[in-house]
Amino acid sequence: MSTKPNPPSSPTQPAVVDPLHDLIIGYPKLAGRMAIIPETAMFRRFGALNARSLLYQQSDLMIMEEKLLELEKRDSMSSEGKKSIYALDHYWLSSATPERDGDVRQKELMGQIRDMLKEYSMTTTNVNDEGQLISVYRSCTHPASHHPGIEGSRPL
Numbered sequence: 001m002s003t004k005p006n007p008p009s010s011p012t013q014p015a016v017v018d019p020l021h022d023l024i025i026g027y028p029k030l031a032g033r034m035a036i037i038p039e040t041a042m043f044r045r046f047g048a049l050n051a052r053s054l055l056y057q058q059s060d061l062m063i064m065e066e067k068l069l070e071l072e073k074r075d076s077m078s079s080e081g082k083k084s085i086y087a088l089d090h091y092w093l094s095s096a097t098p099e100r101d102g103d104v105r106q107k108e109l110m111g112q113i114r115d116m117l118k119e120y121s122m123t124t125t126n127v128n129d130e131g132q133l134i135s136v137y138r139s140c141t142h143p144a145s146h147h148p149g150i151e152g153s154r155p156l
Contacts, residue, residue, distance in 0.1 A: 050123070057120045063114050071106040078102075 019036060024096040034041040075083040081101030087088040096107040 036077065054120070054123055057116065057123070061116055061120060064109060064116065068106065068109055068113065071109060132142055 017139055020032045023032045072087055075086050078084055082096070083101055083106075086093040086096070086106060089115050091103055093110070096104040
């Protein structure tokens with residue numbers, strides 16, 4: 001009785017699984033690839049657009065600041081409710097009501113200013129390559145921001 005030798009066992013090749021198989025071609029697959037290989041990710045910074053937005057926010061804040069100064073002056077001379085002591089004790093401004101104080105424009109404006117300042121402050125803070133927080137304002141005023149050869153360019 002002849003026995004045939006068993007064929008040598010061949011190592012099984014591991015199945016290659018595409019980790020992006022469930023993503024469609026386009027932005028979904030590109031984002032998936034960037035997630036797997038982060039050093040391939042490239043994004044435009046929109047530097048000029050961000051700067052323009054900051055300038056507009058800054059202008060809006062300056063207008064709001066002027067209006068706040070006017071309201072503070074007007075309210076400090078008012079006999080209505082507790083307006084005359086808003087500037088002396090924050091409690092009275094923060095608890096202002098139309099029933100007690102007539103209008104509450106100063107309180108409302110201060111709330112709007114706080115909201116805008118939160119957004120402005122978040123926008124003016126950036127993270128450098130080392131993960132350290134840096135201020136956009138500081139980087140703009142750094143002596144290295146002087147660009148020789150550009151007319152009117154000088155350190156801020």
